[in-house]
Amino acid sequence: MDQSDRSRGRPRDPAIDDAALQACRDLLVEVGWDKLSMVAIADRANVGRPALYRRWPSKTHLVFEAVFSWQDDPTPVDDAPTSTEWIRRSFAYTQNLFARPEVRAALPGLMASLRDHPDRQSALWKEFGLPGLSTLESLLRAEGSATPAIDAQATMVMVIGACLVTSLLGGSSPVLDRLPDLLHPNKNP
Amino acid sequence: MDQSDRSRGRPRDPAIDDAALQACRDLLVEVGWDKLSMVAIADRANVGRPALYRRWPSKTHLVFEAVFSWQDDPTPVDDAPTSTEWIRRSFAYTQNLFARPEVRAALPGLMASLRDHPDRQSALWKEFGLPGLSTLESLLRAEGSATPAIDAQATMVMVIGACLVTSLLGGSSPVLDRLPDLLHPNKNP
Amino acid sequence: MDQSDRSRGRPRDPAIDDAALQACRDLLVEVGWDKLSMVAIADRANVGRPALYRRWPSKTHLVFEAVFSWQDDPTPVDDAPTSTEWIRRSFAYTQNLFARPEVRAALPGLMASLRDHPDRQSALWKEFGLPGLSTLESLLRAEGSATPAIDAQATMVMVIGACLVTSLLGGSSPVLDRLPDLLHPNKNP
Amino acid sequence: MDQSDRSRGRPRDPAIDDAALQACRDLLVEVGWDKLSMVAIADRANVGRPALYRRWPSKTHLVFEAVFSWQDDPTPVDDAPTSTEWIRRSFAYTQNLFARPEVRAALPGLMASLRDHPDRQSALWKEFGLPGLSTLESLLRAEGSATPAIDAQATMVMVIGACLVTSLLGGSSPVLDRLPDLLHPNKNP
DNA sequence: TACTAACCGAGACGGTACGTCTCGTCTTCCC
DNA sequence: GGGAAGACGAGACGTACCGTCTCGGTTAGTA
Numbered sequence: 001m002d003q004s005d006r007s008r009g010r011p012r013d014p015a016i017d018d019a020a021l022q023a024c025r026d027l028l029v030e031v032g033w034d035k036l037s038m039v040a041i042a043d044r045a046n047v048g049r050p051a052l053y054r055r056w057p058s059k060t061h062l063v064f065e066a067v068f069s070w071q072d073d074p075t076p077v078d079d080a081p082t083s084t085e086w087i088r089r090s091f092a093y094t095q096n097l098f099a100r101p102e103v104r105a106a107l108p109g110l111m112a113s114l115r116d117h118p119d120r121q122s123a124l125w126k127e128f129g130l131p132g133l134s135t136l137e138s139l140l141r142a143e144g145s146a147t148p149a150i151d152a153q154a155t156m157v158m159v160i161g162a163c164l165v166t167s168l169l170g171g172s173s174p175v176l177d178r179l180p181d182l183l184h185p186n187k188n189p
Numbered sequence: 190m191d192q193s194d195r196s197r198g199r200p201r202d203p204a205i206d207d208a209a210l211q212a213c214r215d216l217l218v219e220v221g222w223d224k225l226s227m228v229a230i231a232d233r234a235n236v237g238r239p240a241l242y243r244r245w246p247s248k249t250h251l252v253f254e255a256v257f258s259w260q261d262d263p264t265p266v267d268d269a270p271t272s273t274e275w276i277r278r279s280f281a282y283t284q285n286l287f288a289r290p291e292v293r294a295a296l297p298g299l300m301a302s303l304r305d306h307p308d309r310q311s312a313l314w315k316e317f318g319l320p321g322l323s324t325l326e327s328l329l330r331a332e333g334s335a336t337p338a339i340d341a342q343a344t345m346v347m348v349i350g351a352c353l354v355t356s357l358l359g360g361s362s363p364v365l366d367r368l369p370d371l372l373h374p375n376k377n378p
Numbered sequence: 379m380d381q382s383d384r385s386r387g388r389p390r391d392p393a394i395d396d397a398a399l400q401a402c403r404d405l406l407v408e409v410g411w412d413k414l415s416m417v418a419i420a421d422r423a424n425v426g427r428p429a430l431y432r433r434w435p436s437k438t439h440l441v442f443e444a445v446f447s448w449q450d451d452p453t454p455v456d457d458a459p460t461s462t463e464w465i466r467r468s469f470a471y472t473q474n475l476f477a478r479p480e481v482r483a484a485l486p487g488l489m490a491s492l493r494d495h496p497d498r499q500s501a502l503w504k505e506f507g508l509p510g511l512s513t514l515e516s517l518l519r520a521e522g523s524a525t526p527a528i529d530a531q532a533t534m535v536m537v538i539g540a541c542l543v544t545s546l547l548g549g550s551s552p553v554l555d556r557l558p559d560l561l562h563p564n565k566n567p
Numbered sequence: 568m569d570q571s572d573r574s575r576g577r578p579r580d581p582a583i584d585d586a587a588l589q590a591c592r593d594l595l596v597e598v599g600w601d602k603l604s605m606v607a608i609a610d611r612a613n614v615g616r617p618a619l620y621r622r623w624p625s626k627t628h629l630v631f632e633a634v635f636s637w638q639d640d641p642t643p644v645d646d647a648p649t650s651t652e653w654i655r656r657s658f659a660y661t662q663n664l665f666a667r668p669e670v671r672a673a674l675p676g677l678m679a680s681l682r683d684h685p686d687r688q689s690a691l692w693k694e695f696g697l698p699g700l701s702t703l704e705s706l707l708r709a710e711g712s713a714t715p716a717i718d719a720q721a722t723m724v725m726v727i728g729a730c731l732v733t734s735l736l737g738g739s740s741p742v743l744d745r746l747p748d749l750l751h752p753n754k755n756p
Numbered sequence: 757t758a759c760t761a762a763c764c765g766a767g768a769c770g771g772t773a774c775g776t777c778t779c780g781t782c783t784t785c786c787c
Numbered sequence: 788g789g790g791a792a793g794a795c796g797a798g799a800c801g802t803a804c805c806g807t808c809t810c811g812g813t814t815a816g817t818a
Contacts, residue, residue, distance in 0.1 A: 009762025010814045016764090033301040037804060048765045053806065105304065112222070112297035115357045125358075147367070154351075154367040157360060161350025162343075168300050169310060171346060178336070178343040184373045198793030199783045205795085226773055237796045242775065387767030388809045394769085411679070415799055426770040431801065486679035489735050490600040493672070499736060525745070532729075532745040535738060539728025540721075546682045547692075549724060556714070556721045562751045579789070604778060615791045620780065757818095764813065774803075782795070787788105 012054070019045040020052060024066035028105040036063070060113055067106040077132045083139045083155075088180045090132065090159045095176060098167035107168065129156060143186045151185040158183060201243070208234040209241060213255035214291040222298030225252070249302040253309050256295045257316065266321045272328045272344075277369045279321060279348045284365065287356035296357065318345060332375045340374045347372055390433070397423040398430060402444035403480040411487030414441070438491040442498050445484045446506065455510045461517045461533075466558045468510060468537045473554065476545035485546065507534055521564045529563040536561055579621075586612040587619060591633035595672040603630070627680055634673040645698060650706045650722075655747045657699065657726045662743060665734035674735065696723060710753045718752040725750060 023044035027036050038059055042049045056062040076093060080086035097103060114121045133152055140148040162179050165171070212233035216225050227248055231238045245251035265282060269275035286292060303310045322341055329337035351368050354360070401422035405414050416437055420427045434440035454471060458464035475481060492499045511530055518526035540557050543549070590611035594603050605626055609616045623629040647653035664670060681688045700719055707715040729746050732738070 008816070009760075010764080010816085012763065013814095032304045034298075034305065038806085039804060046765095048767090050766095050807085051764065054763085058806095105301075108297040108299075108301035111300070111357045115293070115297065116221075118359075121358060147363070150361075150363045150367050151371070153361075153364045154371055157354050157364065158347055158351045158368065158371060161352070161354040162347045163350070164353060165346050165350040168303065169313070172339075172342075174336075174339045175342045175346065178339050179347065182340070182343055182347060182374050183371055185371050196785065197791075198785085199795080200785095201794065202783095227775085228773065231796095235796090237794095237798090238775085239777090239797095240795065243794075385811060386765075387811090388769080390768060410683075416801085417799060420770095424770090426768095426772095427801085428771090428803090429769065432768075436801095482682070486675040486682065487601075488675075489678070490672075490675035492735065493599045494601065502736070525741075528741045528745050529749070531739075531742045532749055535732050535742065536725055536729045536746065536749060539730070539732040540725045541728070542731060543724050543728040546678045547688055548685075550717075550720075552714075552717045553720045553724065556717050557725065560718070560721055560725060560752050561749055563749050583790085605780085606778065613791095615793090616779095617781085617792095618790065621789085625780095759818070760816095762813105762815090764811105766810085767808100768810095769806105769808070771805080772803100773805100775800105777798100777800070779797085779799100780795105782793105784792090784794100785790105786792105787790080 016045070016047050016051050017055065020047055020055070020062065021066040021069075023047075024062055025102045028063065028067070029101040033063075033105050033109050038062075060109060063106050063109060064113070067102050068110075078135050080135065080139065083136060083143055083186060084180075086132075086136050086139055087155065087159065087183050087185075090156070091163065091180045094159055094163040095166070098163045104167050107164065132156070140186055145186050155183060155185045205234070205236050205240055206244065209236055209244070209251065210255040210258075213251055217252065217255070217291045217294040221294055222252070225298075227251075247302075247306070249299065249306050249309060252295050252299060253312070256292055256299070257313070267324050269324065269328065272325060272332055272374060273369075275321070275325050275328055276344065276348065276372050276374075279345070280352065280369045283348055283352040284355070287352045293356055296353070318349075321345070329375055334375050344372060344374045394423070394425050394429055395433065398425055398433070398440065399444040399447075401425075402440055406441065406444070406480045406483040410483055411441070414487075416440075436491075436495070438488065438495050438498060441484050441488060442501070445481055445488070446502070456513050458513065458517065461514060461521055461563060462558075464510070464514050464517055465533065465537065465561050465563075468534070469541065469558045472537055472541040473544070476541045482545055485542070507538075510534070518564055523564045533561060533563045583612070583614050583618055584622065587614055587622070587629065588633040588636075590614075591629055592669045595630065595634070596668040600630075600672050600676050605629075627676060630673055630676060631680070634669050635677075645702050647702065647706065650703060650710055650753060651747075653699075653703050653706055654722065654726065654750050654752075657723070658730065658747045661726055661730040662733070665730045671734050674731065699723070707753055712753045722750060722752045 020041060023041050024036070027040055027044060031040075036059065038049060038052055041047075041062070042052055052062065056065065077086055077089045080089055098107065114124065133156055136155060137148045137152040140151050145151050166176060209230060212230050213225070216229055216233060220229070225248065227238060227241055230236075230251070231241055241251065245254065266275050266278045269278055287296070303313070322345055325344060326337045326341040329340050334340050355365060355368075398419060401419050402414070405418055405422060409418075414437065416430055417427060419425075419440070420430055430440065434443065455464050455467045458467055476485070492502070511534055514533060515526045515530040518529050523529050544554060544557075587608060590608050591603070594607055594611060598607070603626065605616060605619055608614075608629070609619055619629065623632065647656055665674065681691065700723055703722060704715045704719040707718050712718050733743060
């Protein structure tokens with residue numbers, strides 16, 4: 001039934017999806033999250049507004065798909081030999097990700113959405129954070145941490161937070177380079 | 190000259206400032222940043238819309254002042270005896286600030302619109318970051334840091350970032366308590 | 379081409395035109411030209427404000443159409459047998475038109491804003507004056523006038539002006555009845 | 568009492584009256600009745616807004632005094648030898664008066680005010696129309712009119728109306744010159 | 757080949773916030 | 788107490804975007 005319902009009638013034009021997502025990314029960089037509007041995306045993509053609403057229920061959904069459906073290589077921190085190296089690589093990866101202009105523009109909206117929708121929070125956490133997190137936890141346990149799970153979470157919070165702040169509020173290069181040196185999760189207080 | 194220019198005409202009613210800022214804080218908590226509108230603030234504060242625009246050029250400026258010009262005791266980190274203590278107090282203070290409901294409500298939207306208001310961006314650093322920053326820099330210099338200015342900035346970025354992430358994305362109590370222990374700005378790599 | 383351009387998109391709802399024009403007429407009588415506002419018309423007609431601006435670029439245009447596009451029988455002077463009869467019928471028709479309460483309410487404001495809307499000024503002549511004017515010109519030429527075009531225009535100016543003055547400033551019945559007798563466009567000086 | 572009340576305190580600056588009236592006349596010509604605003608008059612006259620409201624209760628009152636407190640010679644039709652000559656002179660005088668740009672701009676407002684305030688209607692009629700009217704009535708009686716009073720009123724209505732229409736809606740020179748020839752108040756139908 | 761359901765663009769719809777403007781009043785200091 | 792400067796509440800202005808809808812016209816797969 002579902003299949004027959006789906007396949008009946010004219011199928012959706014996949015070119016519209018691509019054009020809309022690209023237009024969304026471009027406009028996000030050009031005018032920012034606040035001034036981004038569905039009508040502007042539709043105009044830029046040479047697409048009718050209903051075609052947009054048929055695919056994404058709101059501006060937020062569209063932006064998320066436009067920004068976070070990248071096909072990059074997966075988090076390259078899984079084989080870090082030490083916690084220090086894990087931290088170094090995590091900073092490099094996260095800084096690089098948050099430096100992309102469309103990501104910078106979309107981040108605040110993402111934060112707001114995560115705050116208001118705990119289900120997405122856990123989903124993103126699972127998809128994006130967990131693999132690297134378990135790696136770090138193992139490293140810390142091997143290095144003698146008494147509470148490796150907590151230490152790993154706290155470390156990741158710090159990495160993400162620092163990259164977030166420097167991405168949104170600016171940060172000089174020397175400061176960015178210095179960040180990894182300050183984190184010592186396995187040093188006793 | 191300045192004084193005569195200042196005192197000419199009817200002076201602005203300071204009660205309007207208070208009412209508007211309070212209404213802004215209330216509405217932030219009730220309806221959130223997105224649905225917060227100047228007209229709603231004006232209505233709630235029993236104030237004309239032009240009176241609002243006379244004082245703040247945009248919603249961003251108004252919310253900024255409503256959220257970040259609290260009358261609490263001034264940053265209580267100025268007399269910290271060691272960098273470790275400074276970090277502990279900064280975490281406590283910032284976590285407390287970011288836990289206030291109107292701050293939680295305003296943060297993402299505010300961050301998004303900081304992109305278009307560089308003046309607010311610098312104001313944020315000046316008002317909020319600088320005082321404690323110089324204190325920390327002095328402490329680090331006394332404790333033997335080779336680059337105290339950079340280390341201080343990096344430390345503050347980490348503190349703010351971690352509090353931002355835990356405020357918006359949640360964070361368990363043990364993780365929150367562990368955060369200060371991970372930061373060791375004066376330890377050589 | 380023209381047809382396809384015409385029929386693209388959702389067609390305008392003709393009921394909105396009628397409701398707006400009727401609301402405009404009603405409000406004109408109730409509150410007068412000065413206190414007539416687009417928002418009041420929109421509210422009264424249960425219509426969005428943009429729907430009004432989509433149809434009429436200004437209050438002047440809207441009132442103009444509301445007042446001067448009546449659906450009465452067309453100007454009943456086209457088949458007048460003599461210039462004297464034409465004048466008699468024109469007076470009757472124009473007096474009747476200018477006696478309608480919404481016309482009385484709109485006239486002064488409309489006249490004031492005709493200054494800034496030359497398009498409405500010419501539209502007024504075209505819509506209201508021209509048909510009867512050519513009829514009168516033919517009659518005068520047949521009756522031996524040396525300058526029928528000028529005489530016809532002058533006659534019409536006099537008819538309209540007299541009705542305007544009596545409508546706005548009042549005029550006793552005997553005076554009104556006497557007006558047609560004074561005009562003799564084809565009598566040599 | 569009245570006098571003592573009047574003379575108490577600082578006397579009003581008469582220069583303000585002149586400046587305001589002049590500014591009003593200028594602006595009337597430049598922007599028209601609709602877009603004429605009290606604040607614009609105050610700015611142009613280098614005068615505070617309250618000083619305006621202290622003198623005139625509304626824009627209408629100010630405009631009327633600005634436009635209709637002329638010191639021209641009185642109506643020069645009192646000694647016309649015939650009704651034809653009276654009509655000729657009346658047209659010349661009225662056309663000249665209504666051609667002044669500030670009068671053109673103020674006329675619609677005047678009409679509206681006269682319509683809504685019958686007391687002013689009779690006052691203006693008495694001051695402005697009556698002298699010439701009685702002259703015309705005498706001439707018509709002498710020339711054999713059966714109803715000289717009615718004929719005189721009807722004639723004046725026609726003169727004023729025709730000048731009003733040509734002033735507001737435009738009128739070519741030949742038409743203007745032709746107007747007096749069409750009026751024959753003492754010709755029997 | 758014809759039917760039909762879902763797509764497409766264009767654009768109108770009611771609603772609502774925007775930021776500006778003018779209104780007429782009020783309040784302050786100066787003369 | 789008059790005068791200027793200017794803030795005040797009220798409210799209309801015309802524009803923009805929201806998300807929905809209604810068109811005429813396509814574009815498939817099914818009958």
